[in-house]
Amino acid sequence: MPKLVARCITISLDGFSAAKGQALDAPFGKDGLRLMRWAHVTQYFAAMIGKEGGAEGLDNDFLTHAFDNIGASIMGRNMFGPQRGPWPDEDWKGWWGPNPPFHHPVFVLSHHKHSSFQMEGGTSFHFVNDGIESALKQAFAAANGKDVRVGGGASTVRQYLEASLIDELHLVQAPILLGSGERIFEGLDGLSDRYEVVEYIPSETVAHVHIIKKTK
Template sequence: MQRVRVESFSVSVDGFGAGADQSLENPLGLGGKALHGWAFTTRTFRQMFGQDGGATGEDDRFAARGFENVGAWVLGRNMFGPVRGPWPDESWKGWWGDTPPYRCPVFVLTHHPREPLEMDGGTVFHFVTDGFESALGRAKASAQGKDVRIGGGVATIQQGLRAGLIDEMRLAVSPVLLGRGEHLFGGLDLVSLGYECVEQVGTPHANHVVIRKRG
């Protein structure tokens, strides 16, 4: 059965999924890079960037699982780039260079139209101007029966949770405090929305938590 998943999404102990003041120099906001320290040394993430070696323990297991059976992604615009407002041109092609790690269709939420962008390795960015549910519907159709991964950021995940459209979230709670930024659970009552915590695995680098929609 096709599922909608959030995978390997890092949050601070105080619940922030990104720091404040995101910019080209700080794409994850101030202090945001520290959220992902658990991932940088895993074999899965090193292979994504053409590097050898890497750890193969529980952190890597959670990272690798996030790419299994994924046929399409949905991203908020900030996850694609720092450009705000209308696209000044089409020179910005994402944070990841010519060969992004997605290798399948990616649907980017935006208020400003842009033609699809085909990249090396099989990634095609589609820019969706009519909302989260439209993007998710297109992603499901493009995934050809595989799962859809919601890559973030915080606002995009919140839209999916409020609509009850996310089946499962795997969060990595990193042992850092940010103090301010984008709070993942701000204004959300996950219990009333039908979610429960079904698994927790701790490592020296993160506490991996699985939250699943009941039924």
């Protein structure tokens, strides 16, 4: 059975996955990019932006395998871009340049209409206006038997957790303070009845935690 997974979802010590104040030059909010420092120093990330070098090791391994067996992605509109409300135009093509790292269909949750479009390397973006379950259904269909990955952001991961639709969550705890921002774990009363931690793997810089949905 194909699964819905979330991987490399990073939270700060104080529980935030993005700081306040997202903008074109601040996809993780004001001073929030520090959250992803563990990833940005890796070989995987260096290669993604066409550079050499970068750290090997546990963190790099997790990133390298984050797209294993993934046939489609789902993300919130804030992960796709800094715009809010109705789309001002359709010029924005995401944060990732002409050849995004997905290489499969990506379904963007948005209350506002937007045309689908195709990028280099097999990535296409599609906009879903009728809720998380519809997005999931479309993503599973597009994934063609493979798993679907929820990319983020915090609110999207939270909604899928709340609905018990995520099967596996790989969380990364980064030892930094953000002070404020968006939480994944908010209003999820009873979460520990539905989900459990099955693995705890600290690296030198962050802790990787595997959480799975409990079988009934």
